[in-house]
Amino acid sequence: MELAVWRTFVTVCRLGSLSAAAAELHHTQSAVSRQIAGLEQQLGVALLERHARGVRPTPAGEVFHRHALVVLNEADRAVRAVRDVRDGAFDRPLAIGATPSLAAGIVPAAIRGLLERAGSVRWSLLPGLSAQLHSRVVAGDLDIAVVTDAPPGLPQEPLVESRFLGLDKMVVVLPLGHPQVGRGPVHMDALADQIWVEDNDGSAALLRQHAARAGVSARIDLTAADLPGKLALVATGHAIALIPGALTCALRADVTTVALVDPPTRGIYTLALRRDLHPSAAPLLDQLATAFASVACGSP
Secondary structure, eight states, X not given: OOHHHHHHHHHHHHHTOHXXXXXXXTOOHHHHHHHHHHHHHHHTSOOEEEETTEXXXXXXXXXXXXXXXXXXXXXXXXXXXXXXHHHTOOOOOEEEEEOHHHHTTHHHHHHHHHHHHHOOOOEEEEEOOHHHHHHHHHTTSOSEEEEEOOTTOOOOOTTXXXXXXXXXXXXXEXXXXXXXXXXXXXXXXXXXXXXXXXXXHHHHHHHHHHHHHTTOOOEEEEEOSSHHHHHHHHHTTSOBEEEEGGGGGGOOTTEEEEOBSSOOEEEEEEEEESSSOOTTHHHHHHHHHHHHHHSOTTOO
């Protein structure tokens, strides 16, 4: 099996489209289809199935995808290692991933702490959802990811070491002038008549679970494309929203927060491969722990 075909398959899985993969790889769609068909013939099983918006891996395709990421990652590492030896220097940027709320709060603070102690370090920051970031750590695209165990939770992967930073209490973000502003921790039933906005399935699941425990339902009538869009709808009075407590220190000035009684929580974790760590990875992990500990999570 040729690694180029494996890369084609991984690209198709990432983009969910044969045509999009063909465009990115500078192939024709028919060439991509032939490569996938040949791979399926070699393995004796279908790897992709079509749906209304493109393609997705079959159960066998998901298994092969996980192993293909590892193989391709190792191949890329081999090439980088040889080039490092050839060039006599190691100057690979530290690639960091984080969920949007953590990328807006504790992660920049941890990076600042790293730079103050280690001096000049090349780095990059990629926001994403936890499951996506986990896959990119496995693939070797990220050295460290800072993620949460919000529904559906984190997958188990023997190649990845997870480090628990702590529990983050969720809070409610409100527009300025909302009747609940300044009233201290509120019960969920006091918000039962409110319109809520959510931007991802994990946060929506936490909200619904918390409302169900309180014996009410949450009217999630609005959906935002991302966290800034969610906060914009709150700021303009269209809805209220559930957000991580760790984000309160980085909120825009035209919203505020209120704590919940017995709030839902989510675990915050760092993810990194168990071997071949970037030289700056371990110091950053320590800075992340320090940054998270310094945040008064859930205390608006």
